[in-house]
Amino acid sequence: MQIKTIGRWLKRIVIFFFASTILAVITYRFVPIYITPLMVIRSINQLFQGESAEWHHTWVSFEQISPHLPMAVIASEDNRFASHHGFDFIEIKKAMKENETRKRRRGASTISQQTAKNVFLWPQSSWVRKGFEVYFTCLIELFWSKKRIMEVYLNSIEMGKNIYGAQAAAKYKFGTKASQLTAGQCALIAASLPNPIRFDSGHPSKYMLKRQGQILRLMKLVAPFPEPKKVVKKKK
Numbered sequence: 001m002q003i004k005t006i007g008r009w010l011k012r013i014v015i016f017f018f019a020s021t022i023l024a025v026i027t028y029r030f031v032p033i034y035i036t037p038l039m040v041i042r043s044i045n046q047l048f049q050g051e052s053a054e055w056h057h058t059w060v061s062f063e064q065i066s067p068h069l070p071m072a073v074i075a076s077e078d079n080r081f082a083s084h085h086g087f088d089f090i091e092i093k094k095a096m097k098e099n100e101t102r103k104r105r106r107g108a109s110t111i112s113q114q115t116a117k118n119v120f121l122w123p124q125s126s127w128v129r130k131g132f133e134v135y136f137t138c139l140i141e142l143f144w145s146k147k148r149i150m151e152v153y154l155n156s157i158e159m160g161k162n163i164y165g166a167q168a169a170a171k172y173k174f175g176t177k178a179s180q181l182t183a184g185q186c187a188l189i190a191a192s193l194p195n196p197i198r199f200d201s202g203h204p205s206k207y208m209l210k211r212q213g214q215i216l217r218l219m220k221l222v223a224p225f226p227e228p229k230k231v232v233k234k235k236k
Contacts, residue, residue: 028144029148032059038118038122039164042162043055057164059165066179069154072183072189073189074111075222076190076211079221086113086141094108111149111150113133113134116133117133161197169189174201188201192208
């Protein structure tokens with residue numbers, strides 16, 4: 001009897017998990033995301049350290065973000081973003097091969113994976129989190145467009161201490177708006193993303209400036225989104 005009861009409860013939990021997560025992903029396809037787990041975790045850590053809990057974040061639509069910024073993050077983070085379905089298996093194979101000899105392991109997370117992690121999960125890496133990351137990445141690739149994934153990514157990614165998203169980064173790093181960011185500023189933001197606490201896009205080091213130049217060159221070689229297919233009308 002107890003085994004049957006446990007089985008029923010497990011079944012309910014599984015059904016609830018899938019129903020709630022799918023509903024959340026579908027909802028976030030349409031509504032702005034004002035808060036993420038990372039923002040909350042960082043704020044709690046600040047409180048434990050005796051600091052005031054704060055974060056700077058303002059949601060803006062994709063059209064209110066400089067067109068240079070999607071190009072910059074694609075060039076820096078995920079140059080096959082437009083063509084893959086959430087996972088870049090070419091980069092995964094490269095990373096696995098390089099990590100056989102590298103002391104410091106490198107990852108191969110795509111923008112889609114980073115978006116799934118930022119919006120739905122916690123920052124600490126583990127096999128459990130990776131498993132959930134794969135699940136949520138599949139969901140957002142299924143229910144969201146590439147444009148929506150990029151919009152959420154650019155609004156939720158950490159871009160400095162207490163700074164999240166393009167609008168806050170533009171204001172606190174460059175004294176401007178997300179829509180007015182230059183190509184050079186966008187390249188600096190992209191250069192800081194591997195470690196935005198360590199790398200300050202507003203006060204770039206020599207390494208940051210070198211990386212900025214590399215990203216600016218790469219921006220000329222990649223396209224942010226697939227070109228729409230032209231419909232050719234057949235002559236009668």
